[in-house]
Amino acid sequence: MAQAPKFIGAPIKRRDDPRLIQGLAHYVDDFNPPGTLHMALARSPYGKANIRSVDVSKAAVAEGVVAVYTYEETKGIGPVPVGGLVPDAKVPVQPILADKQVLFAGEPVVAVIAETRYGASDAAALVEIDYEPLDAVVDLEAALEPGSPKVHDDYESNEAFVWGIAGGDVEAGLKEADVIVKEKMTNARVAPLALEPRGVLAHYLPGEDKMTLWTSTQVPHKVRTLVAGQIGMPENRMRVIAPEVGGGFGSKLNIYREEALAAFVTRELGVPIKWVESRSENFLTTIHGRGQVGEIEMGLKNDGTITAFRYNVLADCGAYYQLLTVAIFTLTGLMLPGPYKIANIEMNATGVFTNKVATDAYRGAGRPEATYILERMMDIAAVELGMDPVEIRRKNFPDKSEFPFSTSAGLSYDSGDYHLALDRALEAADYPAMRAEQEEARKDGRYLGIGFSTYVEICGMGPSAALGGQGWESARVRVEPTGKATVFSGASPHGQGQQTSFAQIVADGLGIDANDVTVVHGDTDVVPYGVGTFGSRGTVVGGSAVVYARDKVRAKMAKFAAMEFEADANDIEFEDGRVFVRSAPEKSAGFADVAMMAYSAIALPEDTEPGLEETHFFEPSNFTFPFGTHIVLTEVDPETGDVEILRYVAVDDVGNMINPLLVHGQIHGGIAQGTGQALEEEMLYGEGGQPLNASFMHYALPKANRLPRFELLHTTTPTDVNPLGAKGVGEAGTIGSTPAVVNAVIDALSPFGITHIDMPLRPERVWRAIAEKRA
């Protein structure tokens, strides 16, 4: 591209917003083909119970009920698909409807199909299930004690898997250390809670032997391949459509029971079957995130140099795995060294079955856990060594000249300048003034705290070999005869805004207006086979595929233009809707005129087919590693335990930004979400395995009125892993924010001698920690 980019890098507003804001978007629940029947599920109220009997006689004759399904009728459906395993993991089979036992509260037992949604719900309430409640497994540590009740009767224990990663020699590193700091920390189990719950509409046409499955997913092609497999249908007779998807955060990077169930039932009944999750079901049956309790040991020299870092952790799997349950914990291990030069690292993870819904990918997926424990430990070590939290971090950063930087966890960080991001943040926050303010406030009996998080994360998932397959992404770009361009992306964005950013990418390469580019995704009959949107890969991998497909189309158009102008194809330029010869600009045609040449095909350049449509499957050579520094100023009210965030300064380096407005949107949401984990969020269970706070009346999400105006800055260190130089931004905010907020609270409480409190830092916890120290 000779021309300076016009659209790439511009803060263009999201195209999605007008329809989203006006309620004009179409989610699964907005599609109502004539004759649609509704599905409701009778679900277990117990964490674990034997099913003595199931009586559907009353439900079956309830008004409007068309069919009732139990385990017996549905046992032919394949179990819920599971991937991303580690060697020797125990893999329980997750049935579609429970048979003899239920293993978590919310597990479905009976499906009722009725004419209306209300009727289906009423009838599901009439299903009589005779349960024998059993002891449930809730606590991770207790679960591994001898004599603990078991989740799975046919396994010896609740141990699901054992996995470790080691680099260097931690024992030697600890011996070398002047000080060793230890702490036990929890990353509580939290609920992703996408604004739109899950939903599925399955419509089988017997005459055509074709099924359309609308589902709220991040991975439509995976759903097609796997659900078709579960119900024994050739995948090319199934079309999966992810219409507007109202957020996923990883929770919709999964194949759920209801998808296969609806697909199975529509094939039996030949009419559309719809199921839309209620918020209560969302809390109970959509995956949760995090769920780690571990002990950390860290060795340091007196000058702050880290000599060793060890994390022995219990990982909460839930009763069954979902698609990537086990893999998520391994990401924690890979990112254990964070942005520091730590020669010796070790993580020993034990997966634990519990009578709860599965954990799986939740925004950040394994990396926030690693960043949290590491950044907390950095602060604990700084206190121990009497160092400033800034200095201890600086001490351990690799220099920018050391990139690509190889870590002891076996990764190669593509590019980075960690000192620069930290400098920018310190400057923006005016760190010395912040410390002075803190000191002044303390004199007045006010408790201000400053928290840091210097993070690096692994993004742009990723090389196929490193992911155990399917790390690429696809795109097709078509220039239409009228000169409009259409992008067909295999990525399946669900709120990230690629309908705008992909248009920017194509517009620049073809010298046309971004408004002339339409972006299509989320329909397996229309777009090339794709992988999906997760792991901050949408732009990094999916956008790169768009770049290459665009360039192929451009090269082809250049051939037509070269033929027309009797010029060399390499001498053809695209700018402002014109195609012309660079060395003879008077030889020029409209972009649409050249497009039409390719479709009319009256004359064809040598070895060239008609049409302008090119596909590219982009395989990245490495992950990308965005990084940054977040600085948070909090005030804690020691009488009430209330935490207020006064300032939030974030410097994020996500490489080149295609659209800074979208980048900011992602960081805003990410910071908010990470703050939620720090201060408010935690799924709680009673002894019987019933959730105690599975509703928005009990489970707090961060609200705007609890957050300050974010001060967002950037450094830009491009990557050479992809042609855009972009690193990905979907998860950075979440990863950076949680430890920064907690560190700020602990810093505020340092006069009390408090060095750690487990998340979430709800008022009561903060108050108790202070009360304990005062006692």
Add this chain to the structure above:
Amino acid sequence: MIPASFDYVRPQSLEDALAQLGEHGDDARVLAGGHSLLPVMKARLADPGVLVDIAGIDGLSGISESEDGITIGAMTTHAEIEASASVQGRCRSLAEAAAAIGDVQVRNRGTLGGSLAHADPAADYPAVILAANAEITVAGADGERVIAADDFFTGTYETALGAGEIITSVRIRASAARGSSAYLKAAQQASGFAVCGVAARIALDADGAVERIRVGVTGVAESAYRATSVEDALTGAAPSAESIRKAAATAGEGVDALDDFYAGADFRRHLAGVYAARAIGKAWIRAAGE
């Protein structure tokens, strides 16, 4: 979630509504803003056969001012109370409590009468109703009666309201010449309900001594209560920040406090003391200044 099916009636007069309630007995429930009743029905914790919507009845809504006080119709919304200059002027704590309820949507639909009848132990109004010594007028098959605030809240979700009775209005006397009030709360982060809410209403004499003080506490115990030990300790003397702090510390003492995952009993008792001090302090400064 989805409620069980029910019938819906919308009477146009109080007589008609009372008749409907009489006819259906236990199977009927009054529907006001629906912001407590519908969530309970959606969770299928209640399944009334008939909802008697009282929104169509004239005269149940609105705020009227008289020389010595204000009368607020049962169907007046939280938003109307929050924005009312009369309420702000005559009983500031009530406006503050209204403003502290849930979110905008809840305040636009939820009503004073509904909140009082529901008697959620974590609702905001009950603290103010007690502190302001309000009078609650109810209508029943046998006509009208007035219930004093102190007699109204009898337990968790329990009130002195009889079967088939409808709250029609609430009367609050205006603050004294040198008097004011304040309401402060610790909100549960998810629901916004009070983990602890304290309303203080104070009247000072010409010398600045406390002539009358009433302190209502909500969210802490099974039902809102008056912190009489605090009231007694402060009555008769000129307050100071220190005397308020000392007296207020007893606001939660000996209370059989609620205990859940969000806030244990000891934390709630502690908060009662903290918020009592802050609310009384605020009311006092206002009273002394006004």
